[in-house]
Amino acid sequence: MKSFVFPEFQIIRDEEKCGQCRGCERQCAFGTHTYDPVADRLVSDDYKCAGCQRCVIFCPKKAIEIRPTPSFYRPHASWSREKLEDLKKQAETGGVILTGSGSDKPFRIYWDHIVLNASQVTNPSIDPLREPMELRTFLGAKPDLMDVTTQNGEIEIKTDIAPNLMVETPILFSAMSYGAISYNAFRSLATAACRSGTYFNTGEGGLPREMREEFGRCAIVQVASGRFGIDAEYLNCAQMVEIKVGQGAKPGIGGHLPGEKVSAMVAETRMIPVGTDAISPAPHHDIYSIEDLSMLITALKEATNYEKPISVKIAAVHNFAAIASGIVRAGADIIAIDGIRGGTGAAPKVIRDNVGIPTELAISSLDRRLRSEGIRNRCSIIAAGGIRCSSDVIKAIALGADAVYIGTAALIAMGCTLCQKCYTGKCNWGICTQDPRLSGRISVEIASQRLSNLISAWSHEIAEMLGGMGINALESLRGNRDHLRGVGLYEWEMDVLGIKGAGE
């Protein structure tokens, strides 16, 4: 059938500069560029281009430029180009439109409507280059009261303290499974986490056996509805276990790793046959209610000898705060909430762009809900979904999060350009693919360095902002909405965020 959709991008090649080295041809897994030996020139097919810019950056002659196509349908306020083309594609295929990475829709980005405070006169700002600035954070349940005894001036703690995860900076790598991303990308995250005093999350694809000893000390392992790669050693080599209930990019639906991506090693790690589809059901089929979740939490605590905090990750949806409160009462030590802009390797576009609520609102309403019920200390909150920079992190913390997960940001540090073609398995940047020719493009050494640099840069910036507010320990900013003001927000939005307007 002839497709009525025209290409998204226009490839402009400067023939003067092009040296016919065929580098672009090798770089593009989508087959955009081909060499014509008769004419001795490279030919590009605009239809195949994903707009990932790999060929542009790696062209030794800087001969390629890729732009959005200037072609257009007659402008229409209701029938945007995207709506028109999606419809055409469905008329041509009869299928669900797939996409990758987080939603690109213009939902209000609250981070950009919140401004931070700084000290003037009455309270000295603190220079983080000269004074200690403490970002260390403990994730897990804290007791309501602590019992101590004093004997001969020696103080001893009587209360049993639940296990907590200590991070040197409140930024953790979000769940990205081996299988969805390449081994090298996965290993880069693990390497960077260990080097930077933080943690990486294995996602639901298991943890390759040979990585357990080296990287277990900075691993969070996930238990998801597919139960891939789970055994006692997997649970116990890590520092925290996370039950994945939902994901911000696709609340309410499961996952599907196509058989083509299930290589021998992915198969071994996931404990499934090579080449079979790895399907994560939408719900956990042993969790149909809160008491079922409570049993799974207890089972995991038993399996890990009560030595590791148990996290439950849910997507931020309409009534999630009440659900999260139930999850805390069910025994979870940490609640991870993932907002509507959270990333994914593959999701139906209609789900990604229409289901869930923004992270910023979710953090605030969850924090306030747990406080009003007097159980905020019984869990920590990790916020995920749409964290782009250090100021997003610090605002998340002031709104009540204990730490944040970054997924997309980490991928961008490794080279991702958000072309949203993750679901094709043809990632030219070597991230979201199992093709060894592509995944070999990531050097663990370089990619992990880029990730560690990112954590270091953000941590420095957080220290800088914190010092400006006259605060030298991050725990004093947690839930401290006093230091936030809203600009350009409606009253109801400021109510939900619990912040005053600028100047108020």
Place this chain on the structure above:
Amino acid sequence: MPRIRRELYNKDICACSIFGAMNRDGERFTGARVMKAIANMHVRGNGLGGGFAAYGIYPQYSDYYAFHLMFTGNSMEARLSAKKELDAFLGQNFDVVHDEEIPHRDESTVSDPPLVWRYFAQPKKQGEEADLSDGDYIVKKIMTVNTGIENAYVFSSGKNMGCFKGVGYPEDIGEYFMLDQLYSAYTWTVHGRFPTNTQAWWGGAHPFSLLDTTVVHNGEISSYGTNRWYLEMYGYACTLQTDTEVIAYAADLLMRRQKLPIEVVAKILAPPIWNRIDRMNEKERKLLTTLRMVYGPLLMNGPFAVIIGQTGRMIGLTDRIRLRPLTAATRGEMFYLSSEEASIRLISPELDRVWTPNGGEPVIGELNSMRVLQ
């Protein structure tokens, strides 16, 4: 769930002078000397708040809780109506043995004084509340008054002690309440205030108190929002629009309810930095790490120096990087704390020992009789 309205409270910001004097033998003395000492730091305040806490002033009612109440409002009518409502509330929940207007000098120059009354009472615990401790019961009732009865504020609630405070220079407030003539205490703490906003109200002056714990404070607490939500989870309503109140409530929560020793409390309010904790021996490291982990939300961040008064005890503490001044001194059985050494020298030119406490390290004065008891 109905939408929770965002809070539009205003937090006062102020700089101040603080002073404390204690006789560790328990001998009582009038407020004359501390008034003289605080007057010496006149320029550290701006006349928008001053106050005193005095311990040992009501020996005749020492078994009863002494409630000091402030009835504000624009007209005498409004004040009396607040008092009427309060009287009814007290009658239901307490056995009041004596009450009177707190004596004051009418010819004084202080501006716009509210109606200030004191009640001596015992809790009348009934029904579900019968099992509460006296302290918990009283804290609960105070929170009800301060949040529920318009224009009525409990600003002092301990046994055999009392706070006196208002808008004016502390020496003027002392004169207004005739502290140099009517009262003798073994511990006096004093506060002179320099708020940066002009809205001055009597309830906003220091000391802040809950039961027998009083706090005078110089500084701004930048962790206020965090401290506040944590305390609210334990039933403390922060109503007085100032960050000092969170120190009083934190002291009550940690010392009275959780019974933690003051050394531990100091390590919670002003903990050592991680760099130092990581280098301690295993036992200390474990204790301090746990304290910071559990009580992180009670870390008081930002510059402060405080004097905390309690029955038989006076404690001085500064923030962990010591951004506000505090000087400690002793002379015989007298123990002094002050923002400036000159004020101590003014009333006691000869001193046995004068020192500047390190940031985050508490200085504690206790009655000698207490030490014997322990």
